[in-house]
């Protein structure tokens with residue numbers, strides 16, 4: 509295609525769904541690189557024709573020595589286009605075994621998931637898609653991985669869209685040159701130790717000598733795989749119907765009776781739908797084997813990257829807070845306190861709170877407690893009765909004074925509490941995620 513302005517704008521309108529754009533909040537994931545700078549400019553030009561609420565988000569990973577310059581550059585172009593820009597500066601990353609690249613990507617998507625927008629636009633293009641397909645092929649992925657980068661998908665209640673997925677890098681380059689745009693170059697894009705760069709600079713050009721249309725062909729394969737994946741997801745939901753409880757969650761003992769190939773498909777689909785990254789077919793196989801062999805009252809735990817999968821009470825529970833830092837003990841204060849498994853809202857007179865000497869701290873193991881009007885027991889037992897899963901109980905929030913337990917979320921005041929200090933405490937747990 510010729511990359512003139514009109515073409516790119518009409519391409520974008522088609523890709524984003526022309527008639528439903530008006531008045532919507534559209535946010536650009538802006539790295540500062542050429543592709544997303546082009547995307548920002550095209551959307552800004554579209555805004556002149558159609559009322560959209562345009563914004564941008566840049567994630568500063570702090571990995572490159574130039575990270576601060578990139579963030580400053582993003583702020584500068586956004587200011588020049590009158591587009592509000594949010595810079596999300598992340599704490600240093602721990603690669604948790606999956607490599608720094610993956611950890612950075614996961615952290616980035618977590619930021620995107622929280623952005624206030626209807627559409628979150630990313631600037632991936634056909635070449636990115638071909639590279640991703642090959643990367644996934646070389647790590648033994650199935651149809652889901654080979655469907656690399658769908659043009660659009662749901663992300664936490666909004667739509668993640670890739671309006672440039674049918675265009676090539678050179679289409680965007682031509683447009684950027686014609687518009688005399690400037691952008692930042694990420695020096696790590698030249699580093700051949702990164703597998704993606706190796707594919708981009710060495711493997712794909714070599715294949716292209718014999719197969720000149722390789723990028724387009726791979727993108728077409730990805731498209732077909734996308735269709736297969738959609739069909740497999742439909743099949744999974746049909747098979748899942750036979751083993752769901754009244755809330756649509758899998759009864760694992762019934763799921764285990766499905767033919768193995770169908771059981772795997774259902775599990776993969778449900779984990780995917782819940783946003784769990786499945787590291788490899790082997791890990792999934794290990795989970796399937798343990799679940800199939802488990803007795804109905806057994807407890808099984810398998811770790812998938814940042815998520816823990818627990819079999820408990822014949823259901824599969826996901827623990828996304830598994831690696832979250834343990835909340836530290838701190839003095840009680842007025843307001844909302846973020847906790848691993850929810851939020852605690854504290855309302856009361858600031859001076860009375862300060863005088864109370866109360867400290868917020870996890871309940872820990874083996875504590876005994878007597879909630880008002882109930883028998884004294886261990887907190888573990890009391891929380892078990894409330895349906896709080898075993899892995900959550902030790903990190904459950906409580907209020908302490910002088911080392912004595914006074915209040916426990918979900919159980920209320922008791923134990924050493926002689927006075928509630930006029931406090932109103934509301935515990936808002938994160939809904940359980942059970943697939």
Ligand SMILES: Nc1ncnc2c1ncn2[C@@H]1O[C@H](COP(=O)(O)OP(=O)(O)OP(=O)(O)O)[C@@H](O)[C@H]1O
Pocket residue numbers: 536537538539540541542543544545565566567568569616629630631632636694
């Ligand atoms: N740090 C970031 N902040 C915001 N969005 C990002 C960031 N990194 C990547 N993205 C989004 O993801 C897309 C693909 O990322 P990738 O790492 O392939 O791009 P890039 O080479 O860094 O930059 P570009 O694609 O803009 O040239 C980008 O086009 C952009 O939309």
